[in-house]
Structures are given as structure tokens and as C-alpha cells.
């Protein structure tokens with residue numbers, strides 16, 4: 030079983046601003062450049078400017094939390110839009126009622142809600158996770174594609190220096206080169222999916 034994310038986000042910013050948008054840079058860092066909900070790396074869509082600031086407890090219902098850093102989540106435009114101002118109770122402290130609602134991505138129990146299958150698809154583990162999965166549309170193929178692009182990019186980055194280290198006329202170089210080509214082809218396929226040149230679900 031693969032974990033949803035390698036590193037859990039932690040809110041560390043201690044600054045106080047009167048406008049929540051001022052926190053974006055800190056939020057991005059605290060969330061490891063990833064959407065708090067789906068863990069998509071922001072680099073694939075253009076970084077910070079393309080990501081949103083989600084209010085965990087919606088600011089439309091709890092205006093006192095509008096500029097409260099502990100209520101902010103760095104989120105991709107998909108998760109932020111799908112979550113919108115959905116909230117299961119009249120209290121800012123009650124985020125789940127009868128397995129309907131949300132867990133704060135910075136809460137340790139978020140780790141237990143989801144895992145990834147071997148293809149990188151996000152899978153829910155219980156009824157509450159199932160609610161979030163449907164509400165946030167975590168079944169979208171883009172989450173699998175972005176996860177794989179990030180994974181393969183890291184592997185390519187690790188192999189590339191090795192290609193330069195070895196002379197060209199030996200078996201080891203050939204093996205590394207083959208591996209690099211295989212990964213590059215896989216990377217290119219996922220990039221095509223992301224760019225919409227090949228629309229493929231599942």
C-alpha cells in the first residue's frame with residue numbers, strides 16, 4: 030500500500046496578517062508545494078499563482094476565520110472549487126457529522142483516510158474518506174498523472190548524473206541508458222495525458 034503523500038503538511042507560520050492572501054507564500058512552503066487534499070505538486074500547473082487558498086471551515090459561514098492561518102489550506106484549483114463552502118454543521122469546530130464532512134489535511138488522522146494503488150490512483154479507506162473522495166473528485170485521472178510525473182521526474186533526476194559519470198563503451202552505461210530511455214518514454218506518455226493530448230481515464 031502506498032501512502033497518499035510522502036510528507037504531511039505542518040502549519041509553522043507565526044506571522045499575523047489582516048488579509049489571508051498575504052499568507053500564500055508561507056502556506057505553500059508549509060504544504061510542501063502540494064495541495065493539502067490531493068497532494069498534487071503545484072509545479073505541473075505553474076506553481077503558486079495557479080494554486081488557491083482554501084478556508085477549511087468556509088469563510089462564507091465563519092467570517093471570523095477568514096484570516097486565521099490555522100484555518101487555511103494550500104489547495105489546487107480542483108479541490109478548492111469542488112469543496113467550495115461545503116460544511117456539515119453550524120459550528121466551526123465540528124467538521125464531521127455522521128461520516129459527512131472533512132478532516133483538516135494537517136491533522137494526523139488525514140493519513141489514514143486515503144492511500145494510493147500501484148498506479149497512483151487515490152483510494153478512500155472509510156465512509157468519511159468516501160464522502161471527501163466524491164466531493165473533492167479525488168478519482169480524477171489528473172491526480173494519478175501528476176503523482177506519476179512527479180515520481181518519474183525524481184527517478185530521471187537521479188539517473189541523469191550517472192549517465193555523465195560513466196564512459197560510453199561499457200555495459201553499465203548501456204543499462205543506465207536503457208533505464209533512462211524507458212523512464213523518459215513513460216514520462217512523455219504521462220505528460221501527454223496531462224496536456225490532454227491523450228484523454229484516458231482509470
Ligand SMILES: [Zn+2]
Pocket residue numbers: 064065066067068069104105106107108109
Ligand atoms: Zn487538490
